[in-house]
Amino acid sequence: MNQIKYETVIGLEVHSELSTKTKAFCSCTTEFGGEVNTHCCPVCTGMPGTLPVLNKKVVEYAIKMGLATNCAITKSGKQDRKNYFYPDLPKAYQISQFDLPLCTQGHVIIHTPEGKKRIGITRIHIEEDAGKLLHDVLPEKSLVDYNRCGVPLIEIVSEPDLRSADEAKLFLEELKSILECLEVSDCKMQEGSLRCDVNVSVRPVGQVEFNTRTEMKNINSFSAACRAIEYEAQRQIRIREEGGTVVQQTLRWNDEKGESVTMRSKEEAHDYRYFPEPDLVPIVVSDEQIKAIRNTIPELPSAKRERYMSDYGLGEYEAGLICLSKDMSRFFEGCAALGANPKSVSNWLLGDISRMLNEKNLQAGDIHIKPEDMAAFLKLIESGVISNTAGKKVMEEMFETGKTPQVIVKEQGLEQVSDTSVLDGIVKEVIAANPKSVEDYKRGKTNALGYLVGQAMRASKGKANPQMLGGMIQEILSGM
Amino acid sequence: MELYQLSAHEAAGLLKKKAVSSQELTDALISRIEHVDATVESFLTTTFEDAVATARAVDKKIAAKEDISPLAGVPMAIKDNICTKGVRTTCASKMLENFVPVYDAFVTKRLKEADVPILGKLNMDEFAMGSSTETSYFKKTKNPYDAGKVPGGSSGGSAAAVSANLAFYTLGSDTGGSIRQPASFCGVVGLKPTYGLVSRFGLVAFASSLDQIGPLAKDVTDAAMVLSMIAGHDAMDSTSVQLPAQDYVSGLGADIKGLKIGIPSDYMGEGTAPEVKTAILDAVKVYEGLGASVEYFAMSASKYALPAYYIISSAEASSNLARYDGVKYGYRSEHYGNLLEMYQNTRSEGFGEEVKRRIMVGTYALSSGYYDAYYKKAQQVRTIIRRDFEAAFGKYSVILTPTSPTTAFRFGTHMSNPLQMYLADICTVSVNIAGVPAVSLPCGFDSDGMPIGMQLIGQSFDEATLLRTAYAFEQSTLFAQARPSI
Numbered sequence: 001m002n003q004i005k006y007e008t009v010i011g012l013e014v015h016s017e018l019s020t021k022t023k024a025f026c027s028c029t030t031e032f033g034g035e036v037n038t039h040c041c042p043v044c045t046g047m048p049g050t051l052p053v054l055n056k057k058v059v060e061y062a063i064k065m066g067l068a069t070n071c072a073i074t075k076s077g078k079q080d081r082k083n084y085f086y087p088d089l090p091k092a093y094q095i096s097q098f099d100l101p102l103c104t105q106g107h108v109i110i111h112t113p114e115g116k117k118r119i120g121i122t123r124i125h126i127e128e129d130a131g132k133l134l135h136d137v138l139p140e141k142s143l144v145d146y147n148r149c150g151v152p153l154i155e156i157v158s159e160p161d162l163r164s165a166d167e168a169k170l171f172l173e174e175l176k177s178i179l180e181c182l183e184v185s186d187c188k189m190q191e192g193s194l195r196c197d198v199n200v201s202v203r204p205v206g207q208v209e210f211n212t213r214t215e216m217k218n219i220n221s222f223s224a225a226c227r228a229i230e231y232e233a234q235r236q237i238r239i240r241e242e243g244g245t246v247v248q249q250t251l252r253w254n255d256e257k258g259e260s261v262t263m264r265s266k267e268e269a270h271d272y273r274y275f276p277e278p279d280l281v282p283i284v285v286s287d288e289q290i291k292a293i294r295n296t297i298p299e300l301p302s303a304k305r306e307r308y309m310s311d312y313g314l315g316e317y318e319a320g321l322i323c324l325s326k327d328m329s330r331f332f333e334g335c336a337a338l339g340a341n342p343k344s345v346s347n348w349l350l351g352d353i354s355r356m357l358n359e360k361n362l363q364a365g366d367i368h369i370k371p372e373d374m375a376a377f378l379k380l381i382e383s384g385v386i387s388n389t390a391g392k393k394v395m396e397e398m399f400e401t402g403k404t405p406q407v408i409v410k411e412q413g414l415e416q417v418s419d420t421s422v423l424d425g426i427v428k429e430v431i432a433a434n435p436k437s438v439e440d441y442k443r444g445k446t447n448a449l450g451y452l453v454g455q456a457m458r459a460s461k462g463k464a465n466p467q468m469l470g471g472m473i474q475e476i477l478s479g480m
Numbered sequence: 481m482e483l484y485q486l487s488a489h490e491a492a493g494l495l496k497k498k499a500v501s502s503q504e505l506t507d508a509l510i511s512r513i514e515h516v517d518a519t520v521e522s523f524l525t526t527t528f529e530d531a532v533a534t535a536r537a538v539d540k541k542i543a544a545k546e547d548i549s550p551l552a553g554v555p556m557a558i559k560d561n562i563c564t565k566g567v568r569t570t571c572a573s574k575m576l577e578n579f580v581p582v583y584d585a586f587v588t589k590r591l592k593e594a595d596v597p598i599l600g601k602l603n604m605d606e607f608a609m610g611s612s613t614e615t616s617y618f619k620k621t622k623n624p625y626d627a628g629k630v631p632g633g634s635s636g637g638s639a640a641a642v643s644a645n646l647a648f649y650t651l652g653s654d655t656g657g658s659i660r661q662p663a664s665f666c667g668v669v670g671l672k673p674t675y676g677l678v679s680r681f682g683l684v685a686f687a688s689s690l691d692q693i694g695p696l697a698k699d700v701t702d703a704a705m706v707l708s709m710i711a712g713h714d715a716m717d718s719t720s721v722q723l724p725a726q727d728y729v730s731g732l733g734a735d736i737k738g739l740k741i742g743i744p745s746d747y748m749g750e751g752t753a754p755e756v757k758t759a760i761l762d763a764v765k766v767y768e769g770l771g772a773s774v775e776y777f778a779m780s781a782s783k784y785a786l787p788a789y790y791i792i793s794s795a796e797a798s799s800n801l802a803r804y805d806g807v808k809y810g811y812r813s814e815h816y817g818n819l820l821e822m823y824q825n826t827r828s829e830g831f832g833e834e835v836k837r838r839i840m841v842g843t844y845a846l847s848s849g850y851y852d853a854y855y856k857k858a859q860q861v862r863t864i865i866r867r868d869f870e871a872a873f874g875k876y877s878v879i880l881t882p883t884s885p886t887t888a889f890r891f892g893t894h895m896s897n898p899l900q901m902y903l904a905d906i907c908t909v910s911v912n913i914a915g916v917p918a919v920s921l922p923c924g925f926d927s928d929g930m931p932i933g934m935q936l937i938g939q940s941f942d943e944a945t946l947l948r949t950a951y952a953f954e955q956s957t958l959f960a961q962a963r964p965s966i
């Protein structure tokens with residue numbers, strides 16, 4: 001039996017809360033948190049007789065994202081009502097956009113291990129967020145918090161151009177970096193300001209048509225998206241292998257259990273009865289407005305990446321990683337501007353610093369090291385004042401405490417020992433204590449030298465200058 | 481002559497001359513309401529204390545020789561779908577029986593800023609759906625000319641209150657004729673302004689693209705004064721237009737010599753009662769006597785206006801009324817075991833038959849698979865009707881039609897056959913579909929002594945010409961002075 005190879009086809013719908021000061025249709029604050037039902041008013045709670053008035057910033061921000069993702073901008077658009085009943089939706093309709101989204105037909109480039117890949121953006125439209133149900137306050141009853149109700153969102157819909165969970169993750173990271181760069185969303189996943197739904201289908205490699213897809217909702221982290229995609233692709237492949245049929249349906253992803261459960265079948269799909277929102281006037285966008293918005297777009301992560309490669313000599317991978325985060329690239333450029341070696345900065349940033357951020361579950365914005373301290377730190381290593389090994393300790397301390405490297409080196413006595421009289425003693429001790437390695441070296445096993453240097457470094461508690469140690473040991477051995 | 485028999489501008493004039501105080505005017509109306517409204521049943525809520533307090537404040541201002549607004553101190557009342565802060569706003573529905581808004585409608589704010597004593601809230605068809613005020617959950621308002629007949633609707637309470645001298649003027653709302661038709665049935669003046677001229681903020685929505693607030697008044701001058709007060713841009717309503725404030729009163733007296741009036745022959749078809757037709761033809765003679773020219777023309781698309789109106793208005797209503805779900809305010813059923821049951825029972829118990837019928841029609845018309853055949857087609861008709869009006873206004877300054885094909889009918893006439901009732905809107909709905917302004921004014925009586933109304937339709941935002949045309953007729957006839965004997 002010949003084994004069919006499958007490929008996964010993925011499309012994403014990314015919802016991003018816009019960081020406007022006020023809500024989409026009233027003047028309530030969009031600030032996260034706050035006492036339950038304090039960031040709302042008669043308009044956003046859908047009281048009888050109230051009317052929405054569109055916040056112009058919402059259009060501006062959405063167009064900004066559209067331009068940054070190479071979209072065409074709809075010059076004469078409108079908003080529509082999406083009708084459905086749910087207690088978190090006070091008007092029982094969401095103001096959204098149906099057939100005339102603000103932005104269409106764009107794309108972004110992602111950098112996969114196989115090279116650049118173009119991912120199509122079908123559309124970006126504006127809509128309002130809903131409130132939140134609170135199920136655990138009263139027994140047997142649910143309460144509603146309308147604080148988030150009416151917060152503006154953009155929904156970014158991709159073409160089904162993604163072929164793996166890894167690609168999906170790269171795409172999400174690219175979108176996030178653009179949103180952050182444009183400052184149109186703060187992209188705080190934990191506050192729900194970036195969420196996505198994934199559409200997944202599988203097909204035998206080589207098949208042109210798409211197979212039936214399923215949609216998974218309730219995904220609130222990039223890694224959850226990856227897990228959901230992999231789970232769903234495997235589920236669909238299994239069904240096909242067993243001769244079954246994949247059914248079109250909407251699933252809810254449960255990340256804790258690592259599985260999806262059916263929300264509704266195709267037959268149960270909502271009929272949202274979209275129709276043009278009669279309370280709002282058409283959205284008319286002029287060429288001048290588009291031009292003015294285009295002028296506010298800063299250097300995008302993709303352009304920055306190219307610049308890091310050509311100006312700083314970074315590799316594509318390193319440049320890409322740094323550019324994904326606005327805070328990281330700001331830090332990087334701050335250091336480079338002070339004359340720090342860009343490659344060294346990149347190595348520390350993507351190595352020890354990223355590791356510590358991950359361990360502590362922090363973001364690049366939480367790096368408290370000042371660029372001037374980073375530059376000074378690198379100078380200490382380059383000039384041989386501290387060893388690379390001691391550098392790791394200094395870096396950890398800088399990361400933790402924000403102290404300057406000079407202070408840390410002094411406090412902990414981490415200056416590199418380059419005094420030959422001190423080193424001489426250590427070298428002699430190590431050679432005496434490791435006769436077997438000495439023999440090995442003489443027999444031509446040159447890696448024995450490395451071992452001896454390592455032992456000497458250890459004996460010096462990491463403070464010895466490794467280059468000098470190496471030279472001295474080699475000299476003694478070759479004289480033996 | 482009793483104080484309550486005055487027109488609003490007469491009352492305002494006496495106030496300014498200090499011949500009468502606002503408190504006296506207010507007290508006169510309160511006592512009139514207390515005596516007569518048991519019969520008419522136009523008020524759902526009265527706010528006499530607030531009205532008196534406002535009246536006293538106005539009297540103080542007058543005594544202190546402070547400037548007051550043209551209608552300051554002249555008491556009125558408001559249709560109960562217009563929000564009044566701290567005063568329940570029911571839309572004549574069980575659903576909102578105890579709903580007290582924490583905000584004023586834009587027009588309510590304007591009235592308060594103008595120091596107008598507000599006497600209370602007026603009965604209507606539930607959520608403004610109906611042409612007889614019989615769909616009110618609370619009471620049946622009587623036509624002041626014949627207590628066995630309806631006052632029209634949906635602003636039936638607003639029309640009856642003015643007709644019976646219970647308020648110097650009132651505010652109503654008009655989605656398909658809801659100001660003009662009851663004005664015509666009760667023998668008063670009713671004006672539906674151009675869509676966008678008066679803010680809809682705080683008007684509980686029936687059909688957002690058609691609804692407009694307007695005055696019901698004893699004569700054209702009063703209507704013009706009220707319009708001057710409530711028109712104007714409101715940042716809280718995106719559909720409200722930015723136009724400079726206008727005084728609609730000062731131009732009323734200009735003559736209408738040479739004015740071209742068109743009569744769409746389609747509006748005088750078979751369904752039109754002969755006495756109504758006669759009254760309109762008499763009005764034509766009056767206009768010709770005033771030097772205007774009158775011509776018949778065809779508006780062929782108008783036969784599609786009624787179905788288009790019922791689809792658009794019901795579709796929007798189905799969405800606008802979805803918020804009454806028992807979650808946040810208003811009625812909530814006591815019988816439910818889960819969310820779906822709460823929704824179903826709340827809405828089944830809270831809405832009346834006519835409202836439910838329109839929600840069903842509207843939901844159907846917007847459903848996927850039917851949208852193109854109904855809602856989209858209705859919007860296409862809307863475009864054609866707009867163009868028809870534009871073309872007509874290329875030739876005529878004002879269009880003249882009956883307001884309703886018949887005079888007021890007996891209670892229960894159409895309750896078993898809603899389609900028959902819908903047909904009564906034939907003359908008025910096109911106006912809302914096109915968004916143009918129109919006024920209904922008394923132009924005769926039938927053999928039963930019931931008032932007949934004629935409708936004048938104007939160009940968008942040209943209320944000035946429209947009102948001037950109406951005023952010219954009013955000054956040449958005595959119909960405006962007629963009042964029921966109640």
Ligand SMILES: [Zn+2]
Pocket residue numbers: 023026027028039040041042043044045150
């Ligand atoms: Zn709000």
